[in-house]
Amino acid sequence: MMGMAAIPALAMLPRPSFGAGPATSAVNTTGLAVTDSEVTVGILHSVTGTMAISETGSVQAEKLAIEQINASGGVLGRKIKFIQEDGASDWPTFAEKAKKLLVNDKCAAVMGCWTSASRKAVLPVFEQYNGMLYYPTFYEGLEQSKNVIYTGQEATQQIIAGLDWVNKTKGAKTFYLLGSDYIWPRTSNKIARKHIEGHLQGAKVVGEEYFPLGHTQFNSVINKIKLTKPDVIYAIIVGGSNVAFYKQLKAAGIDMSKQTLLTISVTEDEIDGIGGENIAGAYACMKYFQSLDNANNKAFVADFKKMWGEKTVIGDVTQAAYLGPWLWKLTVEKAGSFDIDKVAAASPGIEFKGAPEGYVRIHENHHLWSKTRVGRAKADGQYELIYETADLVEPDPFPKGYQ
Amino acid sequence: MFGDYSIGDLGAIFAMQGFAGLILFSVYVLMALGLAIIFGQMGVINMAHGEFMILGAYVTWMTSNAFQHFLPALFPGYFFVAMALAFIASGSLGMLVEWAMISRLYKRPLDTLLATWGLSLILQQAYRSVFGAREVGVELPDWMMGSWQATDAIQIPINGMFVMCLTILITIVVAYVLFLSRWGKQVRAVVQNRVMAGAVGINTEKVDRYTFGLGCGIAGVAGSAFTMIGSTGPTAGQLYIVDTFLVVVFGGAASLIGTIASAFTISQAQSTMEFFMSGSMAKVLTLLAIVAILMLRPQGLFALKVRK
Numbered sequence: 001m002m003g004m005a006a007i008p009a010l011a012m013l014p015r016p017s018f019g020a021g022p023a024t025s026a027v028n029t030t031g032l033a034v035t036d037s038e039v040t041v042g043i044l045h046s047v048t049g050t051m052a053i054s055e056t057g058s059v060q061a062e063k064l065a066i067e068q069i070n071a072s073g074g075v076l077g078r079k080i081k082f083i084q085e086d087g088a089s090d091w092p093t094f095a096e097k098a099k100k101l102l103v104n105d106k107c108a109a110v111m112g113c114w115t116s117a118s119r120k121a122v123l124p125v126f127e128q129y130n131g132m133l134y135y136p137t138f139y140e141g142l143e144q145s146k147n148v149i150y151t152g153q154e155a156t157q158q159i160i161a162g163l164d165w166v167n168k169t170k171g172a173k174t175f176y177l178l179g180s181d182y183i184w185p186r187t188s189n190k191i192a193r194k195h196i197e198g199h200l201q202g203a204k205v206v207g208e209e210y211f212p213l214g215h216t217q218f219n220s221v222i223n224k225i226k227l228t229k230p231d232v233i234y235a236i237i238v239g240g241s242n243v244a245f246y247k248q249l250k251a252a253g254i255d256m257s258k259q260t261l262l263t264i265s266v267t268e269d270e271i272d273g274i275g276g277e278n279i280a281g282a283y284a285c286m287k288y289f290q291s292l293d294n295a296n297n298k299a300f301v302a303d304f305k306k307m308w309g310e311k312t313v314i315g316d317v318t319q320a321a322y323l324g325p326w327l328w329k330l331t332v333e334k335a336g337s338f339d340i341d342k343v344a345a346a347s348p349g350i351e352f353k354g355a356p357e358g359y360v361r362i363h364e365n366h367h368l369w370s371k372t373r374v375g376r377a378k379a380d381g382q383y384e385l386i387y388e389t390a391d392l393v394e395p396d397p398f399p400k401g402y403q
Numbered sequence: 404m405f406g407d408y409s410i411g412d413l414g415a416i417f418a419m420q421g422f423a424g425l426i427l428f429s430v431y432v433l434m435a436l437g438l439a440i441i442f443g444q445m446g447v448i449n450m451a452h453g454e455f456m457i458l459g460a461y462v463t464w465m466t467s468n469a470f471q472h473f474l475p476a477l478f479p480g481y482f483f484v485a486m487a488l489a490f491i492a493s494g495s496l497g498m499l500v501e502w503a504m505i506s507r508l509y510k511r512p513l514d515t516l517l518a519t520w521g522l523s524l525i526l527q528q529a530y531r532s533v534f535g536a537r538e539v540g541v542e543l544p545d546w547m548m549g550s551w552q553a554t555d556a557i558q559i560p561i562n563g564m565f566v567m568c569l570t571i572l573i574t575i576v577v578a579y580v581l582f583l584s585r586w587g588k589q590v591r592a593v594v595q596n597r598v599m600a601g602a603v604g605i606n607t608e609k610v611d612r613y614t615f616g617l618g619c620g621i622a623g624v625a626g627s628a629f630t631m632i633g634s635t636g637p638t639a640g641q642l643y644i645v646d647t648f649l650v651v652v653f654g655g656a657a658s659l660i661g662t663i664a665s666a667f668t669i670s671q672a673q674s675t676m677e678f679f680m681s682g683s684m685a686k687v688l689t690l691l692a693i694v695a696i697l698m699l700r701p702q703g704l705f706a707l708k709v710r711k
Contacts, residue, residue, distance in 0.1 A: 220685075
C-alpha cells in the first residue's frame with residue numbers, strides 16, 4: 001500500500017467505518033445501486049471457456065483494486081461491493097450479462113470484457129442503459145464512447161513507438177508481419193505497415209500473413225521467414241497458437257539473439273504457457289511489465305502475489321484492469337457523484353499517480369495517456385525493460401493516415 | 404518470390420518444407436489414430452477426443468514437475484515415462500467412460516455424439532478447476548528442443564523428428580494389434596457382427612471396453628507428444644478436434660490405411676499451399692477441396708467393403 005500514499009484523497013485515511021460520506025440523495029440521482037454505506041459495481045469477464053486463460057488475471061487485478069480501495073475508505077465513504085458475472089467466452093452472453101448488471105443490479109460501473117468482440121457486443125447495451133465500462137485490453141482503436149474508459153493502449157500507442165525504436169536501434173529495414181486472423185492483429189498490422197512504409201526511411205514489409213485462431217502448425221511460415229530473412233519478425237499471434245508458434249520457432253533453429261522478433265501480443269501471462277526458455281530474447285512492446293522498477297509497481301506486485309499466490313504473474317492487461325476501479329474511484333470523487341453522466345463528463349483529465357505503470361491520465365477521448373515500453377523476454381518468464389518513451393504517448397483511436 | 408535466391412538456398416528451403424509436410428503428416432496421423440479406432444471399429448463419435456489428448460498433456464506436465472522436484476538427474480528421460488503414464492491415464496479414463504456412458508448407448512450411436520460432447524465440456528471445466536484457467540508450460544529436456552543441422556542451410560526440428568518416429572512406432576503397434584493378434588480378430592468380429600460374435604463366445608462388452616480404452620490411450624500419448632509443439636490448457640483439445648475429424652472422415656471411417664492416406668493428402672496439401680499463400684487461405688482451400696472430394700465420394704477415400 002506504500003505506493004498509494006501519493007494519492008491526495010487518501011491523506012485523510014484511515015476512516016473508522018463506512019457511511020460517513022455525503023448523502024445518497026445528493027450523489028445518486030439516477031437510481032444506481034448506491035446506499036449510505038455501499039456502492040455496487042460489476043465485474044464481467046470470462047471465467048469459463050477459451051478466454052478464461054486470458055481473463056483470469058484481469059478478474060484478480062480488479063478484485064485486488066476493489067479490496068484496496070475499500071481498505072482505504074471506499075468511494076465517497078461507501079464500501080464497494082461487487083457482483084461478478086461470467087461472460088463464458090461467448091459474445092451474446094456478455095451482452096446479456098451486461099444488461100443484467102445494468103438493469104437488474106444497477107451497477108454504478110462495470111469492469112470487464114477482454115476481446116474486442118465482447119466489447120463490441122456489450123457496447124450498445126452500455127450506451128442504451130447508460131452504464132460505465134472500464135475496458136482493460138490493448139486493442140485496435142477505431143472506437144470511442146461516452147460510456148467506456150479504455151485503460152489499455154489503443155493500437156497506435158502500442159505500435160508506433162516500438163517500430164521507431166527497432167528501426168533506430170537495430171537498423172531494421174525489412175519486416176515480416178504475422179498475426180492471428182481477426183480484427184485486432186489485422187488492424188494493428190495495417191497501422192504497422194503504413195508506419196513502416198510511410199514513416200521509416202527505406203524500410204519495407206517483406207511478408208504479411210494471418211492464421212486461423214487456434215492454428216498449431218507454423219513450420220511452413222517459419223521456412224518462408226528463413227527464405228526472406230527479415231530484419232524483424234513482427235508477431236501478433238494470440239491464444240494457444242502463440243505457444244505453438246514460439247516452440248516451433250525455437251525448434252526450427254531460429255536463434256532470437258540473432259533474429260529480432262518484436263511482438264505486441266505476448267505478456268508475462270502468455271509466457272507462462274509458452275515457457276520462458278522458448279521465447280527468451282524476443283522483444284515485446286506494450287506499456288507495462290511486471291519487472292518495472294518503481295515504488296508503485298513493487299507494492300502492486302507484492303500485494304497481488306500476497307492475494308493470489310507467489311507463482312502468479314502479472315501482464316500488461318492485468319495491470320490495466322487494476323487501473324479500472326481506481327480511475328473510477330478518482331473520477332467519482334472529482335465529480336462528487338455516482339451519476340453516469342457526471343462520471344463520464346469528469347473523466348477527462350483524471351490523473352492516477354499510483355498506477356503501477358507510473359503516472360497515467362485520461363484523455364478527452366476516454367483513452368489513457370501512457371508511456372510505451374519495450375522489454376526483452378528472459379528465460380525466467382519476465383521481461384527486462386530495454387526502452388521507454390520519454391513522455392506519455394497521446395492516445396489516438398482514429399489515427400489520420402493510418403486507415 | 405524466388406528471384407533473388409541461389410539454387411542452394413532454394414534446395415535447402417524445399418528440403419525443409421518437405422520435412423515440414425512430413426511432420427504435419429505425423430501430427431495428423433497421431434491425433435487421428437485414436438479416433439479412427441473408436442469411430443472406425445465401434446461407430447462411436449467421440450467428441451471428447453481432444454480432452455483425452457489434453458489429459459495426456461497434463462499428465463506430462465505433472466510428470467515433468469515431479470521429475471524436476473524429486474529426480475532431477477533423470478529429467479532428460481522423463482518424457483518416455485510421461486508418455487507411458489499418459490497412455491495409462493487416458494486409457495483408464497476411457498474405459499471408465501465406456502462403462503459408465505458409452506456402453507449404454509450402443510443401440511443409439513448418434514446419441515454418443517451428444518453424450519461425448521457433454522463429456523468434453525465437463526472435462527474442460529474439470530481441468531480448469533483442477534489445474535487453473537491459465538495455460539501451463541511444460542518444460543522439455545534440452546535434447547528435445549532445438550534442431551538438427553543436416554547441412555549448413557538445412558535445419559530439421561528435433562521434436563518434429565521425435566513425433567515422426569513415435570507415430571511410426573504407434574502405427575505399427577496398432578496395425579499389429581488390430582490385424583495380427585487374436586484380440587484384434589475379436590475386435591473386427593464384433594465390428595462386423597456384434598450378435599454373431601457374441602454367439603461364438605466373444606465377450607463383446609470386454610472387447611468394446613478395451614477398444615475404447617486403447618483409442619483414448621493413444622489420444623493421451625498424442626497429447627503428451629504435442630506438448631512439444633503446442634499449448635497445454637483446459638481448452639487446447641479444441642484446437643485439434645476439427646482436424647482430427649477431418650482426417651478420419653476423409654479417410655473413410657473404418658479404415659486404418661484410409662486414415663493414413665488422408666492424413667498424408669491433407670498435410671501435404673496444407674503445407675504446400677501454406678508456403679505459397681497465407682495460412683488462412685491455405686486452410687480455406689484445403690477445406691474446399693475436401694468438401695468437393697467428399698461430395699463425389701461420401702464414404703471417404705478408403706471404405707470397408709461390406710455387404711449391405
